[in-house]
Amino acid sequence: MTPAHLHSLCLLILYLAMGNGQDGKFSGPLKPMTFSIYEGQEQHQIIFQFQANPPAVTFVLNGETDGIIKIESNGLLYSISALDRETRAVHHLEITALDAQGMTVEGPVPITIEVKDINDNRPMFSERKYEGSVRQNSRPGRPFMYVSATDLDDPTTLNGQLFYQIVIQLPKIDDVMYFQVDNKTGGISLTRQGAKELDPVKNPSYNLVVSVKDMGGQSENSFSDTVSVDITVKENIWKAPDPMEIVENSTDPNPVKITQVQWNEPGAHYSLTTKETLPRFPFSIDQEGNIYVTQPLDREEKDLYVFYAVAKDEYGNPLSYWLQIEVKVKDINDNPPSCPSTMTVFEVQENEALGKRIGIFTAYDLDEANTVHSVLRYKIVQQTPECPVDGLFLIEEYEGKVQLAKQSLKKQDAPQYNLTVEVSDRDFKTLCTIEINVIDINDQIPIFEKSDYGNLTFSEDTAVGSTILTIQATDADEPFTGSSKILYRITQGDKEGRLAIDTDPHTNAGYVTIKKPLDFETAPISRIVIHAENPEPLVPGVTYNASSFATFVLVVTDVNETPVFSQFVYQAEVREDVAVNTKVGNVTARDPEGLGIRYSLRDDTRGWLRIDPTTGEIFSKAPLDRETEHVYQVQVVATEVGGSSLSSTSLFHLTLKDVNDNAPRLARDYTGLFFCHPLRTPGSLVFEATDDDQQTLRGFHFSFSLGSESLQNDWEVYRINGSFARLSTKHTNFEERVYTVPIRINDQGWPPLEGTVNLPVTFCTCVEGSCFRPAGRREGIPTVGMAVGTLLTTLLVIGIILAVVFIRIKNNRSSDKVENAQASEVKPLRS
Numbered sequence: 001m002t003p004a005h006l007h008s009l010c011l012l013i014l015y016l017a018m019g020n021g022q023d024g025k026f027s028g029p030l031k032p033m034t035f036s037i038y039e040g041q042e043q044h045q046i047i048f049q050f051q052a053n054p055p056a057v058t059f060v061l062n063g064e065t066d067g068i069i070k071i072e073s074n075g076l077l078y079s080i081s082a083l084d085r086e087t088r089a090v091h092h093l094e095i096t097a098l099d100a101q102g103m104t105v106e107g108p109v110p111i112t113i114e115v116k117d118i119n120d121n122r123p124m125f126s127e128r129k130y131e132g133s134v135r136q137n138s139r140p141g142r143p144f145m146y147v148s149a150t151d152l153d154d155p156t157t158l159n160g161q162l163f164y165q166i167v168i169q170l171p172k173i174d175d176v177m178y179f180q181v182d183n184k185t186g187g188i189s190l191t192r193q194g195a196k197e198l199d200p201v202k203n204p205s206y207n208l209v210v211s212v213k214d215m216g217g218q219s220e221n222s223f224s225d226t227v228s229v230d231i232t233v234k235e236n237i238w239k240a241p242d243p244m245e246i247v248e249n250s251t252d253p254n255p256v257k258i259t260q261v262q263w264n265e266p267g268a269h270y271s272l273t274t275k276e277t278l279p280r281f282p283f284s285i286d287q288e289g290n291i292y293v294t295q296p297l298d299r300e301e302k303d304l305y306v307f308y309a310v311a312k313d314e315y316g317n318p319l320s321y322w323l324q325i326e327v328k329v330k331d332i333n334d335n336p337p338s339c340p341s342t343m344t345v346f347e348v349q350e351n352e353a354l355g356k357r358i359g360i361f362t363a364y365d366l367d368e369a370n371t372v373h374s375v376l377r378y379k380i381v382q383q384t385p386e387c388p389v390d391g392l393f394l395i396e397e398y399e400g401k402v403q404l405a406k407q408s409l410k411k412q413d414a415p416q417y418n419l420t421v422e423v424s425d426r427d428f429k430t431l432c433t434i435e436i437n438v439i440d441i442n443d444q445i446p447i448f449e450k451s452d453y454g455n456l457t458f459s460e461d462t463a464v465g466s467t468i469l470t471i472q473a474t475d476a477d478e479p480f481t482g483s484s485k486i487l488y489r490i491t492q493g494d495k496e497g498r499l500a501i502d503t504d505p506h507t508n509a510g511y512v513t514i515k516k517p518l519d520f521e522t523a524p525i526s527r528i529v530i531h532a533e534n535p536e537p538l539v540p541g542v543t544y545n546a547s548s549f550a551t552f553v554l555v556v557t558d559v560n561e562t563p564v565f566s567q568f569v570y571q572a573e574v575r576e577d578v579a580v581n582t583k584v585g586n587v588t589a590r591d592p593e594g595l596g597i598r599y600s601l602r603d604d605t606r607g608w609l610r611i612d613p614t615t616g617e618i619f620s621k622a623p624l625d626r627e628t629e630h631v632y633q634v635q636v637v638a639t640e641v642g643g644s645s646l647s648s649t650s651l652f653h654l655t656l657k658d659v660n661d662n663a664p665r666l667a668r669d670y671t672g673l674f675f676c677h678p679l680r681t682p683g684s685l686v687f688e689a690t691d692d693d694q695q696t697l698r699g700f701h702f703s704f705s706l707g708s709e710s711l712q713n714d715w716e717v718y719r720i721n722g723s724f725a726r727l728s729t730k731h732t733n734f735e736e737r738v739y740t741v742p743i744r745i746n747d748q749g750w751p752p753l754e755g756t757v758n759l760p761v762t763f764c765t766c767v768e769g770s771c772f773r774p775a776g777r778r779e780g781i782p783t784v785g786m787a788v789g790t791l792l793t794t795l796l797v798i799g800i801i802l803a804v805v806f807i808r809i810k811n812n813r814s815s816d817k818v819e820n821a822q823a824s825e826v827k828p829l830r831s
């Protein structure tokens with residue numbers, strides 16, 4: 001075979017083995033088509049077989065063939081060597097179909113071949129070695145340099161996506177990374193620890209090995225490259241200045257530069273800020289970072305300023321943390337001492353010994369404490385009055401203790417002294433005033449105007465609150481102090497606390513009043529002893545004597561009082577069936593004067609009770625009945641025997657307990673019960689029974705039965721429940737009259753009580769369901785028969801009279817007419 005034949009054979013084999021055609025077809029007519037083919041494939045690659053459409057016999061190819069894309073005259077499109085996306089990503093071609101004469105039959109038709117990427121290129125760093133520098137304390141995460149690599153593969157596919165990583169950091173202490181790289185951009189920045197710990201003094205340079213990988217770093221098959229990065233750490237000059245001191249009230253012309261801050265790069269914008277709100281902020285900063293004080297400071301206003309310097313970029317974003325600036329204000333002695341108040345008042349008692357401490361006088365100085373500016377010295381410069389001598393007082397130079405210097409004081413000499421005290425610090429003097437009051441001591445006792453207020457007589461019913469006596473004592477100590485105020489206290493004769501004594505605060509007069517009722521019977525005569533005292537204790541050596549005591553005799557006279565019952569209401573309870581003359585209760589009354597008592601009853605409306613006049617025992621006098629009076633209430637009267645026969649009353653309530661002493665009875669009047677006569681079917685009636693005894697909570701429990709054995713053929717009684725029963729007829733054969741049916745009802749109580757009631761049942765002719773019954777159901781009223789009889793008799797008499805008249809007038813009259821007249825007169829009576 002010739003090489004040409006071999007070539008064709010190879011193409012044929014490929015043609016059979018492969019295909020890249022649109023729609024999965026390998027061959028077809030000529031039309032615009034787009035093919036997608038991976039780069040770097042086999043040398044010979046069949047792309048498509050175009051079929052000639054007569055008269056076309058051959059095809060020609062033009063366009064971006066790069067000499068590697070060909071077409072056979074029979075229409076087979078192929079490449080003779082591998083395509084390369086990085087050389088040409090898209091081939092724009094045209095194919096024309098020609099006839100045998102070489103004339104164009106179809107086309108040119110556009111054919112596009114897109115070359116698809118495969119990862120056939122390695123990423124490469126653009127430089128062999130990188131160098132950079134970073135400031136100490138730079139913001140973590142903000143890149144200070146970049147590394148970059150390129151990859152020729154399609155960046156829209158993973159093949160061209162790069163991934164940066166730090167492989168090695170040297171030195172690395174405690175496995176802490178100070179640097180990080182953005183895995184996409186290659187930007188290198190400090191980590192949080194790096195921003196905190198990097199220090200050019202400790203270690204000024206670091207070396208990193210950074211790798212870059214394609215396939216987004218995610219594939220085992222990605223290509224990679226590495227590069228070395230040298231980093232120099234530079235000192236951070238954005239540092240807080242040391243705290244500083246400024247002397248207050250400076251006379252230097254303002255503003256005065258006090259310190260400076262500086263950002264690591266030029267072009268920063270500086271400002272100051274505070275965290276506290278201040279009435280004034282006497283500092284400023286300029287755009288070189290110089291900080292000034294703008295006004296004189298005053299330590300007494302504020303002794304320490306803490307504020308912050310801020311650096312921002314041109315967009316107003318903070319470049320770094322704030323720097324704290326601390327300014328202490330230094331004291332000068334610019335404040336004179338000041339008095340604690342306009343007037344300091346001390347008190348001292350008369351007769352105090354020499355050296356007695358009167359008080360401590362403390363003035364103030366606003367200048368800084370514990371410095372020479374605030375050390376104060378005291379000196380007395382004047383004493384008013386100088387009586388009896390000058391120099392009665394002294395003050396300790398540094399501590400301010402005021403003492404008696406010469407002699408003890410007498411209020412008679414002067415009740416008050418004013419001292420002028422000079423207080424000085426190193427540069428200033430201030431005058432302060434101390435007022436010293438000489439106070440009286442309790443050396444005088446209260447003296448009564450008289451020691452005996454005589455005999456006072458009051459009746460025992462004198463009202464509580466009445467004032468019975470005014471007493472008076474006086475005290476020579478200073479008025480309106482605890483040394484002269486008088487308290488009166490009863491020390492004898494009133495253990496019961498019947499009396500009280502109030503003192504008038506202005507006059508010290510004492511008012512003796514009755515606090516509890518007086519009682520002739522327990523305390524007819526009392527000798528009352530009153531002691532007048534001061535609330536303040538007496539000074540040693542002085543004691544109360546007899547002049548501080550007074551007495552009077554309280555005579556209580558008797559008033560005849562009514563007897564007093566031991567209780568307001570007496571209550572008792574008995575069974576209602578107690579026998580006559582049973583004791584049901586008792587009452588007790590007492591006469592305050594000790595007279596005898598007679599008892600009696602009042603309002604015993606039912607006459608049930610009597611009371612023993614001497615013992616107060618109460619007895620039943622007649623049978624009691626709970627059903628009449630559930631609680632029987634009477635008044636008991638106690639009357640003094642002798643004296644003025646005063647009396648008083650109390651109440652006696654007697655509760656009667658129920659006894660089953662009432663037989664059951666019909667609950668209502670049952671005279672209206674009737675059956676229509678003649679009875680067609682047996683009928684029945686319902687009736688109710690009741691009882692006057694106390695009902696149980698569940699009502700009555702009666703039993704019912706016929707009152708006579710002989711009625712059992714005619715009647716039947718049936719119990720419905722505890723209080724209702726039904727009476728039924730046993731047949732229909734009753735006469736038209738009133739039957740009285742006796743019924744026995746038992747209350748099943750304890751003991752059981754039985755009653756027999758008569759139930760009247762009427763059988764009568766009915767008209768429209770109502771009983772049309774002869775009058776005279778009730779006794780005394782004539783029955784129908786009697787009425788008819790009476791009528792007949794009357795008519796008969798009339799008839800006889802008429803007959804006599806007729807006979808008299810005409811002898812041939814018959815008695816038939818009289819009988820007709822009788823019949824027409826009879827009329828039914830309706831009940």
Ligand SMILES: *[C@@H]1O[C@H](CO)[C@@H](O)[C@H](O)[C@H]1NC(C)=O
Nearest residue numbers: 163181182183184216217218
């Ligand atoms: C790449 O960095 C981003 C943040 O910048 C991160 O979210 C992502 O997880 C990183 N990728 C890998 C594979 O570490």
Ligand SMILES: *[C@@H]1O[C@H](CO)[C@@H](O)[C@H](O)[C@H]1NC(C)=O
Nearest residue numbers: 248249250251297298334335
């Ligand atoms: C400041 O000093 C001047 C004298 O230099 C003095 O007159 C003034 O009272 C002082 N001001 C204050 C607030 O201490």
Ligand SMILES: *[C@@H]1O[C@H](CO)[C@@H](O)[C@H](O)[C@H]1NC(C)=O
Nearest residue numbers: 343384385414416417418435
């Ligand atoms: C002490 O000073 C006060 C207030 O100035 C004054 O009222 C008083 O009379 C003075 N006392 C004497 C004893 O001078």
Ligand SMILES: *[C@@H]1O[C@H](CO)[C@@H](O)[C@H](O)[C@H]1NC(C)=O
Nearest residue numbers: 453454455456525553554555
């Ligand atoms: C007071 O009463 C007593 C007896 O209780 C009597 O001895 C005395 O004389 C009376 N005094 C006066 C002043 O009436």
Ligand SMILES: *[C@@H]1O[C@H](CO)[C@@H](O)[C@H](O)[C@H]1NC(C)=O
Nearest residue numbers: 444445447544545546547548
């Ligand atoms: C009680 O003492 C005062 C002086 O404190 C004196 O005047 C009075 O006489 C004394 N009274 C008696 C009863 O001793």
Ligand SMILES: *[C@@H]1O[C@H](CO)[C@@H](O)[C@H](O)[C@H]1NC(C)=O
Nearest residue numbers: 583585586587588615616617
């Ligand atoms: C009166 O009754 C009370 C109890 O209620 C009793 O202690 C007293 O002895 C009775 N008095 C008489 C005289 O029965």
Ligand SMILES: *[C@@H]1O[C@H](CO)[C@@H](O)[C@H](O)[C@H]1NC(C)=O
Nearest residue numbers: 686699720721722723724725
């Ligand atoms: C007893 O029976 C009567 C008649 O049937 C009825 O009205 C009543 O409510 C009953 N009473 C009770 C407590 O059941």
